[in-house]
Amino acid sequence: MIFIERQENNPHFNIAAEEFVLKNFNEDVLMLWESKDSVVIGKHQNAFAEINYPYLVEHRIPLIRRISGGGTVFHCKGNLNVTVLKQSDNSNGYIDFKAFTKPLIDFLEEFDLDAKFEGKNNLTIDGLKFSGNSAHIFKNKTLHHGTILYDAELSKIENIINTNSESYSDKSVKSIVAKVTNLNPLLKDKTDYNLFKEKLKVFLFKYYNINKIHQFTKYEKSEILKLVQSRYKSWEWNFAYSPDFELSNEISHDKNVFSCNLKIKKGIIYEGEIKQNGNAMLPLMNQIKGRKLMQLSIKSALAESGLDHEIINVILKLLQLSK
Numbered sequence: 001m002i003f004i005e006r007q008e009n010n011p012h013f014n015i016a017a018e019e020f021v022l023k024n025f026n027e028d029v030l031m032l033w034e035s036k037d038s039v040v041i042g043k044h045q046n047a048f049a050e051i052n053y054p055y056l057v058e059h060r061i062p063l064i065r066r067i068s069g070g071g072t073v074f075h076c077k078g079n080l081n082v083t084v085l086k087q088s089d090n091s092n093g094y095i096d097f098k099a100f101t102k103p104l105i106d107f108l109e110e111f112d113l114d115a116k117f118e119g120k121n122n123l124t125i126d127g128l129k130f131s132g133n134s135a136h137i138f139k140n141k142t143l144h145h146g147t148i149l150y151d152a153e154l155s156k157i158e159n160i161i162n163t164n165s166e167s168y169s170d171k172s173v174k175s176i177v178a179k180v181t182n183l184n185p186l187l188k189d190k191t192d193y194n195l196f197k198e199k200l201k202v203f204l205f206k207y208y209n210i211n212k213i214h215q216f217t218k219y220e221k222s223e224i225l226k227l228v229q230s231r232y233k234s235w236e237w238n239f240a241y242s243p244d245f246e247l248s249n250e251i252s253h254d255k256n257v258f259s260c261n262l263k264i265k266k267g268i269i270y271e272g273e274i275k276q277n278g279n280a281m282l283p284l285m286n287q288i289k290g291r292k293l294m295q296l297s298i299k300s301a302l303a304e305s306g307l308d309h310e311i312i313n314v315i316l317k318l319l320q321l322s323k
Helices: 011-024 053-059 097-109 154-160 193-208 218-232 282-288 295-304 309-318
Strands: 002-004 029-033 038-041 063-065 073-075 079-087 116-118 122-125 128-138 141-149 212-214 245-253 256-265 268-276
Touching: 011 029, 011 038, 011 063, 011 079, 011 128, 011 141, 011 218, 029 193, 053 154, 053 295, 073 079, 073 154, 079 193, 097 116, 097 122, 097 128, 097 141, 097 193, 245 309, 256 309, 268 282, 282 295, 295 309
Parallel strands: 002 029, 002 212, 038 063
Antiparallel strands: 029 079, 038 073, 079 141, 116 122, 122 128, 128 141, 245 256, 256 268
């Protein structure tokens, strides 16, 4: 196994790098990395239903869809990511999450922490989740990756979750909300993030018998950046790849009741109705039909129709595109 030394904290680059390594490296690979604030959703999730969209827009936090399944995670400073790519016989499609998470459990024993594997792919301490894991199979290789909450801002994790997900009807993979914890407060001897990361690196070098350190070449970086532009920064992949869904919602404003029932396909509104006090708002519906379910797209469409600013904001809130 080789270790790929990486310093990049750009979330688009980091997610793209995993796919590039999976499809272009023949060796088994270990990577430890960290991203700036970003929301990363599973391949088969509905981006619109998983996130607090207005919060992400306000704080300019990017949403990125990864190639592996599983639920939504928040990447940020203090959240360490572990990626392990291994050759394997995947003829039966079985992914052994226990085998992937075992070295981390063993490592934490050195800190007198009793980590446990729970559910399908989580690690917990005293019932609190500190690590979520997912995987992707490509030919005869498996990409495992997981998060480690060390000293992340947990309040941000709470803010990015969509608390009104029942408004969405679809067949996507749903995230399971769990109570989480950082590892740092649980340690008897306080250890800063960089020292913890270095100790984990040393432990994993021994565990996997790593004998080579690699840094991305200029060519490899350029290929990863191409992947960033073609996939991981594209609206088509990050949002429109979501399964078809229906959005139903109702809000009150200035003694009026507004409601919607929209059908979304590939991120585009293609059918539905919006009502005010039970009366269909046909001109408004026709104005947004065929538009992306995104704040800027809908706002532009409504502004073109001559609606005043107040009603535009009401409709954006109804569609969960504004707070």
